[in-house]
Every structure is written in C-alpha cells, then in structure tokens.
Amino acid sequence: MTYCAGILVQDGLVMIADTRTNAGLDNVSTFRKLHLFEEPGERILALASAGNLSLSQSVISLLTEGIPNGETGELEKLDDAPTVFRAAQLVGRAILNLRRTMGQALEEARVGFDVSFLLGGQIKDGPMRLFMIYSAGNFIECGMDAPFLQIGEHKYGKPILDRAVTFETNLFDALKIGLISMDSTMRSNIGVGLPIDLVVVRRDAQKAEIVHRIEASEPYFSDLRERWSAALRAAHMAIPRPPYGPSA
Amino acid sequence: MTYCAGILVQDGLVMIADTRTNAGLDNVSTFRKLHLFEEPGERILALASAGNLSLSQSVISLLTEGIPNGETGELEKLDDAPTVFRAAQLVGRAILNLRRTMGQALEEARVGFDVSFLLGGQIKDGPMRLFMIYSAGNFIECGMDAPFLQIGEHKYGKPILDRAVTFETNLFDALKIGLISMDSTMRSNIGVGLPIDLVVVRRDAQKAEIVHRIEASEPYFSDLRERWSAALRAAHMAIPRPPYGPSA
Numbered sequence A, B: 001m002t003y004c005a006g007i008l009v010q011d012g013l014v015m016i017a018d019t020r021t022n023a024g025l026d027n028v029s030t031f032r033k034l035h036l037f038e039e040p041g042e043r044i045l046a047l048a049s050a051g052n053l054s055l056s057q058s059v060i061s062l063l064t065e066g067i068p069n070g071e072t073g074e075l076e077k078l079d080d081a082p083t084v085f086r087a088a089q090l091v092g093r094a095i096l097n098l099r100r101t102m103g104q105a106l107e108e109a110r111v112g113f114d115v116s117f118l119l120g121g122q123i124k125d126g127p128m129r130l131f132m133i134y135s136a137g138n139f140i141e142c143g144m145d146a147p148f149l150q151i152g153e154h155k156y157g158k159p160i161l162d163r164a165v166t167f168e169t170n171l172f173d174a175l176k177i178g179l180i181s182m183d184s185t186m187r188s189n190i191g192v193g194l195p196i197d198l199v200v201v202r203r204d205a206q207k208a209e210i211v212h213r214i215e216a217s218e219p220y221f222s223d224l225r226e227r228w229s230a231a232l233r234a235a236h237m238a239i240p241r242p243p244y245g246p247s248a
Helices: A053-065 A084-108 A158-163 A171-188 A217-239 B051-066 B085-110 B158-163 B171-188 B217-238
Strands: A003-009 A012-016 A021-022 A028-030 A034-039 A043-051 A117-124 A129-133 A139-141 A147-154 A196-202 A208-214 B003-009 B011-018 B019-020 B029-032 B034-041 B042-049 B115-123 B129-133 B139-140 B148-152 B196-202 B207-212
Touching: A003 A043, A003 A117, A003 A129, A003 A171, A012 A034, A012 A043, A012 A171, A034 A196, A034 A208, A043 A053, A043 A084, A043 A147, A043 A196, A053 A084, A053 A117, A053 A139, A084 A117, A084 A129, A084 A139, A117 A147, A117 B171, A129 A147, A139 A208, A147 A158, A147 B085, A158 A171, A158 B171, A158 B217, A171 A196, A171 B158, A171 B217, A208 B158, A217 B158, A217 B171, B003 B042, B003 B115, B003 B129, B003 B171, B011 B029, B011 B042, B011 B115, B011 B171, B034 B196, B042 B051, B042 B085, B042 B148, B042 B196, B051 B085, B051 B115, B085 B115, B085 B129, B085 B139, B115 B148, B115 B196, B129 B148, B148 B158, B171 B196, B196 B217, B207 B217
Parallel strands: none
Antiparallel strands: A003 A012, A003 A147, A012 A196, A021 A028, A034 A043, A043 A117, A117 A129, A129 A139, A196 A208, B003 B011, B003 B148, B011 B196, B019 B029, B034 B042, B042 B115, B115 B129, B129 B139, B196 B207
C-alpha cells in the first residue's frame, strides 16, 4: 500500500510519500516513491507513485530513458518537457506504452493494471501546477478550491486536509498538515509506513527548497504524532457529552 | 452511500447510522438504516445496514417475516433468536436466501450483490455482543482490543475511533466519539448525510436507553461539529512548523 499527497498553495508545492511496499504481509520493503527531476533554477518536477511497484518503476524508467514520439521518432524524456502540462501528458503516454507491452500478460496473470501518479512542479517561467495521472493515462489538475491531490490509501488522511488546507495556507503549515494526514493514514493502515519522503518547492524558485526523508527515530515527527494524539484527546474530551436522554 | 458504526464498551453498546441513500446524484433520499428488534427488559437487537437498499430492505423483511428452517420447515424470525450469535447466523441465512432468489438477476443486470450489516444487542442473560455480517453471510465479532465495527464508507471516520475509543470508554463518550466519526465522514463524502439515527443500549438492561434521530437543525450536533472543527484548527496550529531547512 501507499499514501502520497500533493498540496499546492499560494507560496508553493509540498509533496509527501511513504516508502512501504508489500507483496503480501510477509514481504514488506522500503522503496522510494517520490522522484525528483530537477535542474535548479530552471525546472523542477516531483513525481510520486502509487499502485503496482513494477509498473510505477517501469513508468519512471521510461520517463527517464525517453519514449519514442510516434510522429518524429525522437525520444521524449521528462527532463525535456517544455511545460508541466506536457510533462503530465508524457507520464500518461508512458503508462499507455507500458499497458501495451505489459497489459495482456498482467491480465492473464489476473494482476490488475493498477498505477497512478502525482506530478507537481514548475518549468522556467511557466505556472506551478500539480496533476494526478490515472492508470488510463488521463489526468486531472489540482485547483484552488481544494488545493491538494492524493493517491493510494487516501481516505484516512483526507478529513484533516479537507478541514485545514486552503490556498492561502502557509507553505510550512501545508507541510505540517500533510504530515498529520500521513500520520492518520499510518495509524489506520499498517501498509503505509516510515520512512517518509518529502519535498517542498517554493513558487518561482524552480528548485527544491527542502528534500528530506523522515526516519523512524526523527524527533520532530515523533513529537508531531504525540502532540496531535494528545490534542485530539483533549479536543473530544472538551466537547460536552450528548444531552439525549430516555425522554428524547 | 452509507456510514454505520457500532461501538461496544464496558457499559454498553452504541450504534449510529446515517440515512442518506442515492441512486445517482440526482436521486437522493432518506431511508432508515438502523432497525430495532426489542422486547424491553427481555431482549434488544439493533441492526444497521449498508449497501444496496433493495437488498438490505429485503433482508430485514425476511428477518421480520421469518425464514423457513431447512430441516424443521418452521419460520425463524429475528425476534425469536435465542442468542445474539444465533441472530447473526440468521442474518447470514437471510442474505444467502436472498442471494439464491436475486443473485443471478442482479448479476445479469451487472449489479453487484453488495450488502452488509452490523448486529448488536443482548438477549436475556446472554452476553452483549456486536457482529459485522458480510454479503457472503459470514460474520466477525467485535472484540475488546478495537471495540468498534464499521460498515459502508468507513475509512474517513476510522482515525478518530482508532485513537479515542477503548473498551473502558464511558458509554456517552463513546456516543460522542461516534458522532465525531460520523461528522468526519459526512465532510469527506457527500453521499453520507443527515439525519442520523442512533441507539444506546446499557449492558444488562436488555432495552434501548436512547433512541434518537439527529436532524439538520439540532443544536447539540451543530455545536459538536463546530467545536470539533475549531479544536482541530487549534490543534494543528499549536504544533510547531517543521524545522527542515535547505541544509537538512
């Protein structure tokens, strides 16, 4: 299982991904699911993946090595995409390319073609954008009304994002809320776990401001988890008990 | 969509269900999903349903009118079940009975046989128990380690239950936490909505202490929602921002 969240606020972009993968509960490993394609000051794309690891890794290899353009025959790489939109299209084409080569074999083995991506970033003086790309290669864009997108095990961590994140949220508050969302997910689904990879990109910087991996021993994240638990306990204890009685 | 939760603590049982059903977003209605089978002081069973409304309603009709026992030919009703376990078995048999009569027609219409139940209560001097019954007719029992079960749209509302409910939780605190869990679900999935039905059964009372429907205008629930939102905002604002910097 996987949980990845992307948050796009006024000041920039946050992307967070866990690293746990499993093929059955006795085969649990750590794999990077958050990848950076960066030329600092010029362009930065962050790509987070969920779904079947063999598929997501192959898509990333295709995007790195290049996909032949059907018309020109040239190899197109994510590093060469002129805009974030074109980069999202290329991720979609990589997925379809893989579906053509692998889809039937997977179907025969009764393995679903399950893969999805978050792609966020900014290229040169183009706009900062965040997309979610589905396993059919189509994609949607993050808007200002709900300034986040999620892939993988997304439901446990959605309530806090729904309540706490707006487009005006401070960039580091967005990161903090993203980590609370990750914590909620990790508590409810053991298939999502530490370490956590994160990247923070300030708008118009065209480079990562922070690239960080949170390990199990990290004091800040442990403290955040404890404070959040304590605050939730206090929060529900401060609410009066229901007044309903037998006469109700 | 539906969300129902059952919480079984030391002092008794809480069951909560929303009432929204929809067949497409332009056909939204209110239907009771929480049903009581009660003989006060003698026996009480509360049955909450999720899934296809035509299936859950038919199961409840079968349980009310009775299902022929294959061996004796007698009609067995939920009201006659001698124990909560036997009642859960009867719900399972009602589901299988319906699958035999309706399963193929639904399959031909490409409608999934989607239905599940929570059944909780106490019969005479037997133990108070809570079961979740699946669409195959099998079921599991709620234990003391995680003293709650959920059906329907369960993920949004699970984190608060995971954190806040233990077997020792006060009965009315359990109800309050259940309502917070319902609130989280309603905020994240518009298919779950007011009014909310709830029942509270104190252990060894063999009758409902509270049967209540929360309507949209109710002050307590509106206040709970506002307090919870405000507390969550305060909680995440009180947590320091991440200390990660470019040097990290």
